[in-house]
Amino acid sequence: MASVLLSKLDVGYLEKCSGDSGINYGIIIGQNIKPESFLVVHLAKNCEEDMEILLKGNENELSQGPTCIAEISSQALATQWISASKMCPGSFNVQGVFVTSEKQNLDDENTYLAAKKMLHNLQTILIQSNVFCASIDEDNLTLIFLAYSAANKKAICQGYTHDIMGGSFATMNCHFIDKPMGWHTFECCYELDEIFPIFDDSQRINIENQFQRALLAMKRSLSESEMFIENIWVDESLPLDGFVASNRKKVVNEHYKATIFLPVKCHQYNEHSVKVRKFNGTIRLSGIIFSKIWCSNRNTLGDVKRFVQTDILRSLAARIQVYCDGLTDPHVTNDSVFISEPPRRVFFNLFADGTVNPIQFSEYIFRGEAPTVAVAQAKQVLDLDISLENIIADLEGLPDDEIFSDVSLSNLQKNSAQPIVNTAKYLTRSMYILSITISLLVLLCSIWLHYFFA
Template identity: 65%
Template sequence: MPTTISISKIDVAYLEKCADHGLTYGIIICQKTEPENFQVVHLAKNCEEENEPLQGIISIEDISTQALATQWISACKMCPGSFNVQGVFIASVRKDIDNDQMDVAVRKMLYDLLNLLLQGNNFCVSIDEGNTPILFLAYSTVSKRAVCKAYIHNTSGGTFESVKYNYLDKPNQWHAFECLYDLDDIFPIFDDTQKINIENQFQHAIYATKRKLSGCEIFIENTCVDDSLSVEVFVAGNRKRASNENFKATVFLAVKRHHNNEKSVKVRKFNGTIRFLGIISSRIWCNNKNSLGDAKRFIRNDILRSLAARVQVYCDGLTDPHVSNDAIFISEPPRRVFFSIFVDGAMNPIQFSEYIFRGEAPTVAVAQAKQILDLDISTENIVADLEGLPDDEIISDISLSHLPKTSSQAIFNSPKYLTRSMYILSIAVSLLVLLLSVWLHYLLN
């Protein structure tokens, strides 16, 4: 079955606007449904470091694959699990947007781009499934014509496949699903070298989390729902809830059982641990044509991507990924904030997200939304109360003597713990009550 892409009138208007600068390029964010059907969710032109539109681009050869790769990786962290960065678009004032010469240039550009994305430990990019083919969309403001192709990456330079595209008369109706995922996992480090590559160890931990999530069951509105049921039918049966709040999802993880067999349990020596601790706030969006199976898959993707995004931010701050095998690290990762977007003055029901550290103002998310997604938002559009900050005493009260060597601990929106002062106060109150009861006993006798 051929690949199909759906594009709205709003997207066409954006392409018209982008082409005012000659040749403009950027990324395509889509929602993928089975089989190879893609719904364009957002188009974002590529901007320079100072937020100014790229000028002077006249051909495909002038496109910076490094700038595209940077934008692609950053946008992956900002997309909810129901959406993927799926391709590249160009908007041009030229008529000839489809010829053999351009075909060769586009293939080389996408080949170089994919090679850049596959290099290094780009956690959010590497965990995304089904991200092939890569879409390429070219639009001419002169001929008012669009050309779309699907690029299949391989070591010999890649190939193109035909794509059928259609225009949507009206935007999709979106429905939000959300859940809180309680994360408390410890992963062993078996590397016994003097200098351990912590990025590789994080990669192993993320893949282990991915396998764990793949075997989970997800209830929606506290009900085990049929995966084949369409979102439209489900919403119709829950209309009261759909009108004023998001649908709630709950993740139930499978419990591994060991039989009374000594061979079923393995004991291995390890040299350290990585611990993920806290609560991840997950939120995804589905349209009426999605199934509840799609919704569950999107939630799994979102949880994993949110975890990978925070690990990516942590690793980007490392001056050297190699750490000694007797080191102990405790890190407070950034918290997740969502922001609403506006299209033609009206609020779009979907949201994207960003990650900010303690002490950072929401204006950081505003700047990132503009630079990466070409979105003009204000601090009022940011939903920053879904994930709270952990107490300051959490880190100071952790006993390092109980942590194994070479452990890196990531604390994600941890629940409140009793502080040392609260323990002392409770003990003092208990002693006071005890002394008072003894005194009353002797006094009454």
């Protein structure tokens, strides 16, 4: 039977949420440590009712939050789910929904029917949302539904499996961890410089579809890459605790450096190995992506590699999503030139009862934006109270101003308008001229020598 691991801090947070009136709900962020074992890392209450003032017919009467599971907004959960997915490191995912109540008994058939309908609507919205992160993250086959009632101090877990008929529930065990989990930090500074051709021959190209293809191409390339940790190639099947024991850094929460080497594809020349295709444009992605993931001793080095790859792709997808959200029209002409500076990544720690958690989540801010944007997002999406001092904003630097200046754009347009020169043709002509010149010099030398010795 599948199990869910909760810490004492998680139980305390559920108690706090259930102390409010009515029904409170939110998302579960965790990690699959085994095929049927889920470790809860963070619980985040949905703060939509706290951020908005909803009025009923009488303007002086404030509307109440949901009083039962059937009144929970699946759209509000989906919005929080998508936003939190961008902020999670690659080692964690949004894996389910929790519901708390102060007085209601949440262990009955009506609760399960309402929860099943809510999760079905939520999963349908996520599938139809067409978010870039959805094409990167692996689909969660099982979603966790956690119900906690303060009346009987009882937590109930169910595993939801989605299908078109409404889905189904399977019972899951709740286990409580006494000791906090020890985490190891892995960092990777990934230098991105890729060019992806656009083969769409339409007059107006859907740029979102092209970004989607670029992300999938990067996903395939990273899946074939090799990873070195502390400049050492490692066996992916090796448990992480074995690696830590044999490594010189044996202290929990040490930062390990990971390096990714992309494959070099070499083809033997034959008539079928090389394909020449016409393309109508390119997408160039360049810059530095700083990646951070956290693993426990229950993970393997194969998990570390997969988590780092996921974090790089998720970070890139989040920046592309921000760019596409600002487009008034996703269709562009195939002769247009666009240069965009993506937002940079900033990190902040998790906090629980004043205790700093070594795990960090992230947010993205543009040039000129203050870190207060990350503070507001952490509260609204993750229900975290952080200060500006907790923001780590110097891991990704700002690009040079010259890259995004008007001069560079005009030079790019000027260079792109120049015709392609047939270098082979001009090289052959130069060789002919050089040969004729040498022949004339030899002829003149021969004539001079002939008359000199005559």
